[in-house]
Amino acid sequence: NAGVMQNPRHLVRRRGQEARLRCSPMKGHSHVYWYRQLPEEGLKFMVYLQKENIIDESGMPKERFSAEFPKEGPSILRIQQVVRGDSAAYFCASSPQTGNGNQPQHFGDGTRLSIL
Amino acid sequence: QKEVEQNSGPLSVPEGAIASLNCTYSDRGSQSFFWYRQYSGKSPELIMFIYSNGDKEDGRFTAQLNKASQYVSLLIRDSQPSDSATYLCASGQAGTALIFGKGTTLSVSS
Numbered sequence: 001n002a003g004v005m006q007n008p009r010h011l012v013r014r015r016g017q018e019a020r021l022r023c024s025p026m027k028g029h030s031h032v033y034w035y036r037q038l039p040e041e042g043l044k045f046m047v048y049l050q051k052e053n054i055i056d057e058s059g060m061p062k063e064r065f066s067a068e069f070p071k072e073g074p075s076i077l078r079i080q081q082v083v084r085g086d087s088a089a090y091f092c093a094s095s096p097q098t099g100n101g102n103q104p105q106h107f108g109d110g111t112r113l114s115i116l
Numbered sequence: 117q118k119e120v121e122q123n124s125g126p127l128s129v130p131e132g133a134i135a136s137l138n139c140t141y142s143d144r145g146s147q148s149f150f151w152y153r154q155y156s157g158k159s160p161e162l163i164m165f166i167y168s169n170g171d172k173e174d175g176r177f178t179a180q181l182n183k184a185s186q187y188v189s190l191l192i193r194d195s196q197p198s199d200s201a202t203y204l205c206a207s208g209q210a211g212t213a214l215i216f217g218k219g220t221t222l223s224v225s226s
Contacts, residue, residue: 033214035216041218042204042216042218042219043160044216045214045215048213056212056213091160102148102208102212102214104165107152108159109158109159110159
């Protein structure tokens with residue numbers, strides 16, 4: 001499958017636990033974006049990464065959330081000490097190297113995070 | 117605050133009609149514009165992208181961009197029930213993340 005791969009598709013955690021969401025971009029794509037979507041709401045940008053670099057994390061909550069995109073392996077969105085309000089669909093998107101404008105972003109199937 | 121505004125709908129059209137979806141954006145520096153379709157419980161799927169003023173056609177879809185008015189639209193000709201979904205408009209600049217609108221829900225009745 002040459003698309004954006006996210007896992008797990010569904011993740012259930014209890015309050016206070018940690019959640020790790022993984023994203024492997026499309027082949028040839030070097031830019032990864034994470035978005036959060038609450039029911040009946042739009043996509044909210046969280047963080048934009050390239051390999052080993054965070055380009056823009058202006059949408060990330062200041063506490064408990066972190067993201068990385070290591071030289072090898074998938075991008076990871078990590079949520080520590082989860083709370084009920086973290087329940088949402090988390091989407092990852094990837095794009096190739098940008099040129100004069102944005103290249104289209106392609107989305108993975110998302111991870112549905114449920115906090116008990 | 118950079119924003120993309122869309123009418124939430126629902127926009128209801130009969131099968132075979134033209135559906136017109138509209139979007140305005142606040143950032144005059146935006147260079148690229150995208151339309152995504154999202155079915156309930158699914159991920160966004162890229163439909164069209166446009167960078168230059170004017171129209172861009174792809175099958176039953178036409179994207180229109182007017183940078184002077186900061187306005188983007190998507191026309192869907194010969195609408196089908198399978199087109200019923202939420203349509204997300206997004207804008208962006210090189211090196212930045214996209215800004216998404218909240219989406220317009222389209223309902224095509226047979």
